[in-house]
Amino acid sequence: MSSSSSKAVRPAVVWFRGSDLRIHDHEPLLEAAKASKGHVVPVYCFDPRQVGPAAKTRCGQFPKCGWQRTRFIVECVEDLRRNLQRLGSNLVVRVGEPEEVIPDIVSITGATEVFGQKEVCSEETGVEHRLAKRLSVPLTLRWGAITLCHRDDLPYERSCSDLPGVFSQFRKAAEACVPIRPPRPPPPSLQPLPQPIAGDPGHVPPVTQLSPNAPAKADERGVLTFVGGETVARTRVKHYLWDTDCIATYKDTRNGLVGADYSSKFSPWLAHGCVSARWIHSEVKRYERERVKNNSTYWLVFELLWRDYFRFVALQHGTAIFKEGGVQRKGIAWRHSPLDLSAWQEGRTGFPFVDANMRELAATGFMSNRGRQNVASFLTKDLLIDWRLGAEWFESLLIDHDPCANYGNWNYAAGIGNDPRQGRHFNVIRQAKTYDPAAEYVHLWVPELKHLPAPFAHTPYQAPHGELEAAGVALEKSYPRPIVASLDNGRIPIRGGAAKMYSAGKPFKGPKWMDRDGQEAGSNTSDGGGRSRSGKRRGRHNRKPRVQGGWS
Numbered sequence: 052m053s054s055s056s057s058k059a060v061r062p063a064v065v066w067f068r069g070s071d072l073r074i075h076d077h078e079p080l081l082e083a084a085k086a087s088k089g090h091v092v093p094v095y096c097f098d099p100r101q102v103g104p105a106a107k108t109r110c111g112q113f114p115k116c117g118w119q120r121t122r123f124i125v126e127c128v129e130d131l132r133r134n135l136q137r138l139g140s141n142l143v144v145r146v147g148e149p150e151e152v153i154p155d156i157v158s159i160t161g162a163t164e165v166f167g168q169k170e171v172c173s174e175e176t177g178v179e180h181r182l183a184k185r186l187s188v189p190l191t192l193r194w195g196a197i198t199l200c201h202r203d204d205l206p207y208e209r210s211c212s213d214l215p216g217v218f219s220q221f222r223k224a225a226e227a228c229v230p231i232r233p234p235r236p237p238p239p240s241l242q243p244l245p246q247p248i249a250g251d252p253g254h255v256p257p258v259t260q261l262s263p264n265a266p267a268k269a270d271e272r273g274v275l276t277f278v279g280g281e282t283v284a285r286t287r288v289k290h291y292l293w294d295t296d297c298i299a300t301y302k303d304t305r306n307g308l309v310g311a312d313y314s315s316k317f318s319p320w321l322a323h324g325c326v327s328a329r330w331i332h333s334e335v336k337r338y339e340r341e342r343v344k345n346n347s348t349y350w351l352v353f354e355l356l357w358r359d360y361f362r363f364v365a366l367q368h369g370t371a372i373f374k375e376g377g378v379q380r381k382g383i384a385w386r387h388s389p390l391d392l393s394a395w396q397e398g399r400t401g402f403p404f405v406d407a408n409m410r411e412l413a414a415t416g417f418m419s420n421r422g423r424q425n426v427a428s429f430l431t432k433d434l435l436i437d438w439r440l441g442a443e444w445f446e447s448l449l450i451d452h453d454p455c456a457n458y459g460n461w462n463y464a465a466g467i468g469n470d471p472r473q474g475r476h477f478n479v480i481r482q483a484k485t486y487d488p489a490a491e492y493v494h495l496w497v498p499e500l501k502h503l504p505a506p507f508a509h510t511p512y513q514a515p516h517g518e519l520e521a522a523g524v525a526l527e528k529s530y531p532r533p534i535v536a537s538l539d540n541g542r543i544p545i546r547g548g549a550a551k552m553y554s555a556g557k558p559f560k561g562p563k564w565m566d567r568d569g570q571e572a573g574s575n576t577s578d579g580g581g582r583s584r585s586g587k588r589r590g591r592h593n594r595k596p597r598v599q600g601g602w603s
């Protein structure tokens with residue numbers, strides 16, 4: 052394009068929002084490029100309400116974006132800038148609120164329109180409304196590729212008001228009648244940024260400015276070194292599918308706890324939009340054509356539909372997913388116990404499996420799906436602590452935090468969400484013995500128990516004195532006693548403080564435990580070993596049927 056014709060065209064601003072940090076399959080970028088003949092002004096704002104030392108969560112006042120995710124976002128933004136530069140443009144980076152920054156950029160550049168991705172959660176939609184009010188030009192928001200199934204292709208109202216309350220009904224409808232749109236390539240090229248903004252694209256703030264306590268080195272025990280950005284995201288997908296064929300055994304390995312490849316680990320990149328779910332889907336379909344199609348390849352797409360489902364649930368229910376009663380608007384009297392909450396947060400509950408998971412989260416910003424289900428159940432069903440504090444702690448620490456997936460899953464865990472089965476409760480000891488039979492995971496994250504062999508590593512309070520002594524474990528001194536007795540009908544010797552709290556409160560009604568398929572697995576037994584409250588072993592025929600649409 053000649054310089055005289057490029058002067059004639061007024062640019063369009065592309066507002067990158069944080070869950071769309073890529074150039075491929077990005078509808079607002081493509082639409083803006085088309086409308087402005089490539090004269091786009093891509094912008095990303097580090098919003099101090101979301102990232103940085105001042106941003107706090109609502110109930111717990113935890114840092115809203117911990118150092119792990121902050122670092123990941125910085126890497127995503129740097130990568131996005133490099134990719135836009137390769138197309139001939141650049142990324143304008145500012146620290147500030149989008150509703151302040153973007154009108155300024157519009158007036159500096161003379162832009163005629165602002166394009167961006169449509170979000171569904173209240174903080175994000177609040178920004179959309181305020182920005183639209185302040186702009187003198189139209190704000191065009193597109194659903195784009197945020198989900199695998201495009202909202203407009205669903206057999207429901209655009210507001211999802213008639214979305215089924217059960218995942219499996221949604222999944223069946225999606226599988227039967229929703230075509231997955233093919234991913235779209237990035238624009239072949241873009242025009243350079245217009246002056247004067249070309250001279251002032253802005254610096255990506257260093258992690259240490261946004262998160263002053265960030266350690267210099269990552270914990271070596273982490274499942275993976277997660278590096279933000281589209282470039283690494285695509286390499287990870289290539290690794291999981293084409294280089295290692297791990298996807299072909301995903302269904303068998305996905306409940307793992309240690310190592311890079313037991314599950315895809317796509318979540319941090321999906322949460323920040325470094326890859327689109329549609330692109331992953333197209334790669335899975337290609338893999339099925341060229342290598343193998345089996346239950347595992349199906350299951351990865353099945354999990355992506357869970358991700359979709361929680362976004363549509365958030366659209367359907369609005370702010371309810373963040374409120375105490377959740378999407379069921381249910382009243383539950385949660386316990387208030389800062390002591391037990393901090394034991395859970397810091398991995399000092401006396402239940403090694405819970406503690407290992409919580410320590411992994413704090414050290415690395417990641418936790419397996421198996422771990423997340425267990426620690427969420429433990430907080431809400433054993434400690435009876437307000438689920439919002441758990442969700443906020445996850446929000447603070449998770450690299451892959453996505454408000455729809457996080458709050459949707461927490462609603463579910465707390466029994467106030469889209470779960471057809473009420474009162475789902477994980478027996479964390481039984482889960483530990485099933486999924487960590489040799490205590491490899493507990494030994495990794497709770498090193499004070501590393502010489503205590505399984506199964507005692509999962510129940511050190513049951514270990515004979517000699518075993519503890521040989522392993523160098525001194526209960527209460529080197530590792531805490533359990534903080535809650537409910538897991539064993541009160542037979543677990545608990546820490547004094549917590550015992551008092553329970554006896555001071557309402558009588559604790561025995562929880563029912565679910566096994567991994569959502570089946571009732573005995574009440575209050577020490578390891579949930581399939582015994583009923585009366586102590587009689589349950590026959591298989593007495594088991595409740597597998598829950599349709601339940602977590603698996």
Ligand SMILES: Cc1cc2nc3c(=O)[nH]c(=O)nc-3n(C[C@H](O)[C@H](O)[C@H](O)COP(=O)(O)OP(=O)(O)OC[C@H]3O[C@@H](n4cnc5c(N)ncnc54)[C@H](O)[C@@H]3O)c2cc1C
Pocket residue numbers: 305314315316317318319321322351354355357358359361418419420421423424427445449451452453454456457458460461464
């Ligand atoms: C209490 C709780 C909180 C959670 N918070 C988040 C969150 O903030 N962000 C997030 O991405 N996931 C969240 N999950 C879902 C799930 O645990 C993670 O997506 C998964 O562990 C990420 O690892 P992976 O990429 O290896 O998953 P894989 O098993 O390889 O699954 C592939 C992809 O499917 C999607 N997915 C899988 N399971 C779920 C699910 N239950 N809900 C929604 N999407 C799913 C993810 O995008 C994931 O990357 C949460 C689960 C629980 C129980």
